[in-house]
Amino acid sequence: MADSFTKKENNKKKTKRLQDKQLRRDDRKDNNNKGKTLDDMIVYVDVNGHFTEVPPHMQNRDADLARAIKAQQTSADPDADFTGIVNYMSEKGFGFITEDETGENVFFHVGQTTQTVEKHNKVTYKKELTPKGYQAVEVKK
Secondary structure, eight states, X not given: OOOOHHHHHHHHHHHHHHHHHXXXXXXXXXXXXXXXXXXXXOOEEXXXXXXXXXXXXXXXXXXXXHHHHHXXXXXXXXXXXXXXXXXXXXXXXXXXXXXXXXXXXXXXXXXXXXXXXXXXXXXXXXXXXXXXXXXXXXXXX
């Protein structure tokens, strides 16, 4: 006995769904990111306490330690003037200054400036410790 047209169509749809399901299963197996090796999961800590993928024997500890000590010494004196370049300026009135000596970014707000400051301007400032980190105050061109 022959199958009806709708029964044939339903069988075609069913086989198509099964094939699609098998393709998705195979794709998941091929692109699975589970089961990483131990080497892929290891993270190291550098001298400054930041996470890095570089193993300790390949890190330049002396240069990192010298940079950390220098940053600590310069940030210890609150009356010292620092120099840097404005590397980001927002329309909302805040920005970041890249310090010349250490290369770290320091937050500032337009309310702390004495002159108008734009991006790529060379500025001098003083640092103030806030709960979120250092902030530039008394920013001048």
